[in-house]
Amino acid sequence: MNDNTTRQAAGCPVLCVTLNPALDMTIGLDSLVPGKVNRARSHHLEAAGKGINVARVLATLGHPVTLSGFLGADNQADFEAAFAEWGLSDAFERVAGATRINVKLGEASGRVTDINGAGMQVDEAAFTRLEARIDDWIDRQQAEGSPERCAVVIAGSLPPGVSSEQLASLVQRVRTRHIACWLDTSGTALEAGLAVPPSGVKPNEQELALWAGEPLESDAARQRALASLVEHGIEQALISAGPEGVLWASPGAETLRARPPRMRVVSTVCAGDTLLAAMLHGVLCHPTPTAAMRERILRHATALSAEAVTHPGPGNPAAPELETLQQHTSIETLASAEVATAGEPRP
Template sequence: MSTPVVTLTLNPAIDQTVTLDALTPGAVHRAAGVRHDAGGKGVNVASCLADWGVPVAAAGLLGADNAAPFTALFAAKGIADHFLRVAGETRTNIKLVDRRAGDTTDINLPGLRPGPAALAAVEAALDGLVGDGTVAVLAGSVPDGLDPGAYARLIPRLAARGARVVLDTSGVPLARALAGEMPFCVKPNRHELEVWAGRRLTDRADLLGVARRLNAAGVGLVAVSLGAEGALFVTDREALHAGALEVTGGSSVGAGDAMVAGLVAGLHDALPLGALARRATAFAVAKLGRPGPHLPERTTVESIAAAVAVTPAEGWAAAASTPAPI
């Protein structure tokens, strides 16, 4: 029986977040706090979707030796656990939060090195979860030991079963995936879009043009996250810009994953593009400064969504190109 939403995380992590008053390279620090959270892009997306009330299953690969945080998260939020446990430990990602600077330094440690047999087992598990109308989220990096073209291989397999595939990755896995059968939706940030385009994209009109190229190449929905500049949402019928709300004093860790969850929640509810753009942006803004893969209460997210300004992308792009009056 198919599941409405399935997330895949091939390279999950336990996020160890260390909060410092200020980060000074070469100095000894006394941490203001530390916390550990089950993480990884697909896990974070599933967690935010569960907070919103969307039925979701999570699949992927976990180290059997330290799977307890993930098992506890899935049980607490009612997420259907279809992760394959393999020998070893899931990696740890260290996040150093600098309160003074307001930024985060990430140190991603090496993790599992699963082989092709593990990926084949995950694919078989997905076959039992995905059906006509399922939204399948492929998110995060591909671990050492697996073909970096794993997503490129999975996209046509899942699409053939009637799934709409949402892709959020980077580097070689993204390049390989976008060189084959296209996913239904992709969410690059500016840098990832620049890598695909092969050049810097400093002009708004250029950003919009490259997003439209991806759409013309077969991606049904292109969502480009632009940080403080908001986000673009492009289909073959419409292109919109969602403005970013001004938020101060919060870490942006996990905001991109929350935006993917908002996109998926919008697709699940068959929202028109404008409402989907507001929801995806609201999920990202609501996550700012919140530790762990969690959303605030629904009314808070809905209030943020109502305040998001959504305008035609053409006007947004043209406004930046208009010379200032002398």
């Protein structure tokens, strides 16, 4: 996608909600030997969390982005400095304690071991204040008269004290106000959120298989799962399927698959967040895309996600190699598959 497309994004505000942010400590190792002293060859500490990673990419692509969720008062300065550097507006609700630290151990082979903290305890009063912050943001967008050109992203895990039902209530809160809501989470939170449903989702293959009730080991099974999501009311359904590429389905359009070129992997931590951000960027800029534009949107998002694995942190839309990566990202249209699933039908 070109500079003109990026400039169009200036009128597309996005609220990224990260309920359980973290400081990510990424450590590079030749190889991890459990039970032994391991020497790091690199380390990197950065404010993170799925919604924050998505926000960084969207801001670089030209969107005015606001962040919200829950942030620990004890170490908020690290996050505030990062948000200022990245040009993100801070609407996080502060709670007592320190935001968790996640450790990512990346080996030369490409294997990554995650050690994730649980997060801070969030009480009912803090959750109610977060709801008010989300309402305030939506009120501002609707007052400006173009709610169809904005979106809310809810991404990441749940902190202690926040239930799957509460996450679903946030999705419902946004959708009731006629604002697009994209969801990227897992487990029971994903199950509850999908029931609302959100506007867009990006589960990985394993997460979607649990929802679909059958292994996604073939293109036909993947298409059935995507078709079920679309029939359930989801407008943009994506699967990140590892070596099988990225699949995208939406109502009234053919299912597309993108395969990026093989990359030397440094870190896969932010690849999925980058994919979601770039797809949302494309959909906001082109809400009714032609078939050719859908291919361009998916190619750009897949290539940017591939660029993200070559370094710690989210993808860089200004990377000089991005154009080449797009040229080497293949797009194909998948033949139609029967919607009926092998397991129990979804409600």
